[in-house]
Amino acid sequence: MSPNHSEPRNPRINAASRDRSSVVKFLLEKGAPRSRVDINGNTPLHIASVRGTCKTVELLLTPECVVKANIDGDYPIHVAAAAGNLPVVKLLIDYMSMYKDDINCDCEPHSCKSSEEDTPLHAAAQFGQVHVMQYLLACGAKVNARNEKNF
Template identity: 40%
Template sequence: MTTFTMKAILKARSETEAPRPGPTQMSDVPATSRDTRKSGSPSRPDTRATPTPARRDARADADLLAACWKGKLEEVKRILDTGRADVNSRVGVGRTPVMTAARGGHRDVVELLVSRGADVSLVDDRGNNILHVACVRGDWKTVEFVLSLDGVDVNARNNFGQTAADVARGRGHRQLSDLLLSRGTQ
């Protein structure tokens, strides 16, 4: 292949592909200092979902999910700041980034995602809500934070008829199951 042909191919590719976030790419999303708390409920963050970004990038969504799974808070911030990742994107069995972080027991990442508009009322393909998946790892602080959020149904049953308390008990987290039962789960 000639040098001219190779340059033309590379130029055409660069014009058709969306920029991908990377470690050296500067965010074009302005920093904000907006208060995410609802009036009348100072301890509960706003849980309204943000719309899908206009410049959504499937690669950014995948990177976001991977960072959430690993609990890499700074990486999650960087990816979200690019404005290319959907905070409510889905993967595998329909889990969102906030569900993925909750399953890993990464409370700090869960808090960040909620503050950035993650919808905590969503369920995955198996009917699990964020509380169900948070109970898998059994991280007490993550579960307590999830319980404090509006839009989380503590009595929800997944497709197998299990509540979050059932999931916690099944994973050997007896004290967590007792906590959930005291908060109203059946």
């Protein structure tokens, strides 16, 4: 898991990576798909979750994209937590809670697991994002949750 990604390959992902919400909005209005991925399996939502503002992330939110894993097996909430983007972590948790019935995820948003069984708390801890860790713990994240490496 890394909050850094390779250079985007298409205009939609490029706009998301540069937090250009007006460009993202324009491309979406012209029919650009929210769920198309780059070479690392990142959707524009993954990319915007790293560096973006809530305004850009809100444009890209769909039940499908919020639980779409990249090639590392991480959801957008994992990359936001790893990057220390607390406003986006909060937004994703709120969205996932609000649309839980529409999202194919059987866990609480603050505890959803990647393909390696990492929770957002694991992601935040791995990159020293203490402010995100504090928020996730306040939301009820389990401090003793284990991943596949037994961490």
